[in-house]
Amino acid sequence: xxxxxxxxxxxxxxxxxxxxxxxxxxxxxxxxxxxxxxxxxxxxxxxxxxxxxxxxxxxxxxxxxxxxxxxxxxxxxxxxxxxxxxxxxxxxxxxxxxxxxxxxxxxxxxxxxxxxxxxxxxxxxxxxxxxxxxxxxxxxxxxxxxxxxxxxxxxxxxxxxxxxxxxxxxxxxxxxxxxxxxxxxxxxxxxxxxxxxxxxxxxxxxxxxxxxxxxxxxxxxxxxxxxxxxxxxxxxxxxxxxxxxxxxxxxxxxx
Amino acid sequence: xxxxxxxxxxxxxxxxxxxxxxxxxxxxxxxxxxxxxxxxxxxxxxxxxxxxxxxxxxxxxxxxxxxxxxxxxxxxxxxxxxxxxxxxxxxxxxxxxxxxxxxxxxxxxxxxxxxxxxxxxxxxxxxxxxxxxxxxxxxxxxxxxxxxxxxxxxxxxxxxxxxxxxxxxxxxxxxxxxxx
Numbered sequence: 001x002x003x004x005x006x007x008x009x010x011x012x013x014x015x016x017x018x019x020x021x022x023x024x025x026x027x028x029x030x031x032x033x034x035x036x037x038x039x040x041x042x043x044x045x046x047x048x049x050x051x052x053x054x055x056x057x058x059x060x061x062x063x064x065x066x067x068x069x070x071x072x073x074x075x076x077x078x079x080x081x082x083x084x085x086x087x088x089x090x091x092x093x094x095x096x097x098x099x100x101x102x103x104x105x106x107x108x109x110x111x112x113x114x115x116x117x118x119x120x121x122x123x124x125x126x127x128x129x130x131x132x133x134x135x136x137x138x139x140x141x142x143x144x145x146x147x148x149x150x151x152x153x154x155x156x157x158x159x160x161x162x163x164x165x166x167x168x169x170x171x172x173x174x175x176x177x178x179x180x181x182x183x184x185x186x187x188x189x190x191x192x193x194x195x196x197x198x199x200x201x202x203x204x205x206x207x208x209x210x211x212x213x214x215x216x217x218x219x220x221x222x223x224x225x226x227x228x229x230x231x232x233x234x235x236x237x238x239x240x241x242x243x244x245x246x247x248x249x250x251x252x253x254x255x
Numbered sequence: 256x257x258x259x260x261x262x263x264x265x266x267x268x269x270x271x272x273x274x275x276x277x278x279x280x281x282x283x284x285x286x287x288x289x290x291x292x293x294x295x296x297x298x299x300x301x302x303x304x305x306x307x308x309x310x311x312x313x314x315x316x317x318x319x320x321x322x323x324x325x326x327x328x329x330x331x332x333x334x335x336x337x338x339x340x341x342x343x344x345x346x347x348x349x350x351x352x353x354x355x356x357x358x359x360x361x362x363x364x365x366x367x368x369x370x371x372x373x374x375x376x377x378x379x380x381x382x383x384x385x386x387x388x389x390x391x392x393x394x395x396x397x398x399x400x401x402x403x404x405x406x407x408x409x410x411x412x413x414x415x416x417x418x419x420x421x422x423x424x425x426x427x428x429x430x431x432x433x434x435x
Contacts, residue, residue, distance in 0.1 A: 004391035004419075011372040012291050018304050020290075022282050025308070026275060029315030155346065172346040214309070217345065229346055 032215065084133070086255065087113055087154045090173050094156070097247040102162045102240070111158035111171070118146055128155060128170075152255070157233055160240065167239035172229040175255065176221055209249065213241055220248030226255045271319055278318045282311055285328070289335060295388045296339045298377055306342070310335045332393050333403030336385045340404075343381045379418060386411055387418035 081089070095108045113131035118140035140147040153174030160167050208223035215237050220228040228248040232238050247253070286307070293303035313334060314321060324330045376384050382404065389400045390411070397415075401408040 005394065007372050008295060008388075008392045009291075012294050015287060015290055015294070016300055018286070018290060018307075020286060020304055020308055020311070022279050022286075025282065025311050025315060026279065029312055032312065033316065153346065170346075174346065176344075212341070214313075227346075231345070 083151050083154075087131075090154055090253065090255075091156065093250065093252045094171060094173075094247065097250040097253065098160065098243065101246040102160075102243050105160055105162045105243075107158060107160045107166070110160075111156040114155040114157055114170075116146060116150055118150070128157070160243075162240055162243065165239050168232055168234075168236075169238070169244075170231050170233045172227070172231075173253065173255065174227050174229075176225045176227045211245060211248070213245060218244040218248060220245070222254060224254055226253070228253060274319050274322065277322060278315060281318075281322075281327070282314075285331070286311075289331070292332060292335055292388060292392065293339070295376060295392055296336065296384060298373060306335065306339055310338050313338070326399075329393075329395060329399055329403065332389060332395070336389060336404065340381055340385060375418070382406070383414040383418065386414045390415050391418070 091111065091113070094111070098105050098108060114128040115131045115136060117127050117129045136150070140150065153172065156171045158169060158171070160169060210221040212219045212221075216235055217229060217231040217238060218241050219230075222228075230238065230244040230248070238244070289307050289310070290300075290303055293306045294300060297303045297306060310331070314331060321327060321330055376387065379387060385404060386400060389395045389403065390397070395403070397408050397411045400415075401411045404411070
């Protein structure tokens with residue numbers, strides 16, 4: 001044992017008793033495995049339908065006239081947007097994608113934009129509060145990290161119902177946070193995407209797109225740095241995960 | 256031959272029932288050491304146990320594949336560290352910017368202060384903290400650490416340099432105390 005490890009062992013000290021139970025892990029693992037098998041069995045049909053619809057939209061109906069290149073619409077939609085315009089565009093894209101992926105879904109009107117409460121001098125953590133245009137720019141100094149965070153990250157809370165299932169969700173679209181020197185994040189190095197040990201990587205449908213999903217979150221990271229994330233507001237198990245994954249993969253959903 | 260920490264995969268992972276006893280044995284044998292590593296990353300036992308639970312569930316799913324890895328322990332430690340880094344990136348982690356800001360600057364380490372190592376680790380950025388724990392607590396090589404975290408060996412060396420310097424000072428102090 002090296003000296004550094006000794007020092008760290010001393011810091012960790014005696015571990016308290018844990019509630020982690022192997023039997024419980026196995027039961028939960030089996031349950032999740034059954035769910036994935038069911039999803040794989042039913043998801044193939046859904047993906048085929050999505051692929052067919054995508055092919056139709058890309059190729060266009062016969063005689064429908066020339067299609068506007070997707071790239072052109074992307075460039076036009078993001079030119080010189082204010083944060084408010086970006087938020088409105090993203091919400092419209094989200095609603096369209098949800099309706100397309102889950103026809104008959106209700107509760108879209110419950111999606112309410114949130115913002116981080118700005119309290120420059122307060123010690124308590126910033127929390128999400130309903131968006132208020134009147135106060136958005138007043139409390140937060142323009143050069144503060146929180147101001148920048150609010151300019152580049154957009155959140156909505158709501159309850160979406162599909163069939164008998166109602167999912168409480170927090171939907172987030174923002175910039176991939178940089179927590180370390182640039183260029184070392186796996187998502188910024190496409191050759192590493194999907195190779196993260198233990199990552200719940202899902203085969204990406206487009207080059208450079210990284211999809212991750214587990215019991216509580218679905219996350220799609222795109223090559224342009226857009227981070228789409230859906231989780232339960234209280235960090236409970238996320239419902240309708242397949243829907244959120246499909247929504248996140250919508251090419252129109254980008255900053 | 257380069258170090259390849261992740262075993263080959265040919266598609267979705269499904270655990271066979273006959274593999275479960277081996278999984279149970281592995282978890283029982285490694286649970287405490289994984290909790291200790293998680294604590295060094297999280298500095299909170301509740302968060303550490305949540306992290307370990309999440310990783311062991313992932314491990315269950317991929318056990319049939321992971322058990323074939325050259326170094327299962329190193330692979331699982333990589334899973335643990337990456338799961339923690341992943342959690343750090345979640346939007347809800349960004350909701351405490353004021354609280355997180357002090358982590359950018361490490362508090363000065365005072366000789367003989369047993370809590371200094373905790374302050375040192377908390378003062379490191381997430382990936383640097385992960386590097387220090389994998390290198391100096393888990394005794395992984397630069398090559399292994401780089402492979403598990405998906406970063407270059409040069410980055411591992413540079414990110415561990417500052418931690419090494421401070422840890423060396425702490426270890427020297429501890430040894431001196433033992434001889435007094």
